[in-house]
Amino acid sequence: MDLISHEMLAAYWNDSFVATNLIIFMNLFGAFALGLLVGYERSYHGRAAGMRTYGLVCMASAAITIIAGYPHFWYGGQASVIVGADPTRVIQGIVTGIGFLGAGVIMREGFNISGLTTAASIWAAAAIGIMVGVGFYAAAILLALLSAGCMLWISHLENWLPSRPAIAIVMQFRKDYSPRLEVLRRVANERGYDVAEGSLTINFKDGKAEWRFVAVSHGKNKGAPMAELARELTAFDGVENFFISHARN
Secondary structure, three states: OOOOOHHHHHHHHOHHHHHHHHHHHHHHHHHHHHHHHHHHHHHHOOOOOOHHHHHHHHHHHHHHHHHOOOHHHHHHHOHHHHOOOOHHHHHHHHHHHHHHHHHHOOEEEOOEEEOHHHHHHHHHHHHHHHHHHHOOHHHHHHHHHHHHHHHHHHHHHHHHOOOOOEEEEEEEEOOOOOOOHHHHHHHHHHOOEEEOOOOOEEEEEOOEEEEEEEEEEOOOOOOOOHHHHHHHHHHOOOEEEEEEEEOOO
16 A cells, blocks of 8 residues: 555545544543642632633643543554654654753742743644654644643633632842741731742841741732732842742743
């Protein structure tokens, strides 16, 4: 059989192949929905990785896993004819290499983390390429559409759903001034925030204390705006310098 014959091309769209793609469709939708669910929990609590990141990673992982269960459909059912080496080894190498590439786009500055969704989209793009490579064209198209839709519209869904936005605060106090944690918690609570457990770090140098922590709002639009917090910190006698920003990107 010629590699570009009508029979060869039709093998990618016969009844059994389409049925297999439908099974893959259901797996992708299920993984996507569950990934969004887990991601929403993280997003609600102000964590860096949100619904888009979890949805993309969960869906891409499911895609790579599910196609491994149908090797007899790879390459239009001609895997035994045109494959000289084990393609699963090639897939393993791709996944490992993409992991390093994704890590390279993640940047952290203090409590701010950016690039997580970009890294997850690179991972999803690798899964799309693998599916195209082995011949699951319809499933690859669906994965591409779901990935693009996730990056375009899930952020709007995150903004609509209830959440607890977080901000990162660095406070450098005047020399010989001794801040107290209970006062910090009370002041934050009065302004609609809770100091996140385990986020407080304290540095002391040249007689000056520096506190770094994450404050999580009581709910969407319930915390004081950053501009108002900055104005109050400017007027606070014990604070010499401060830095305030969103705790996630």
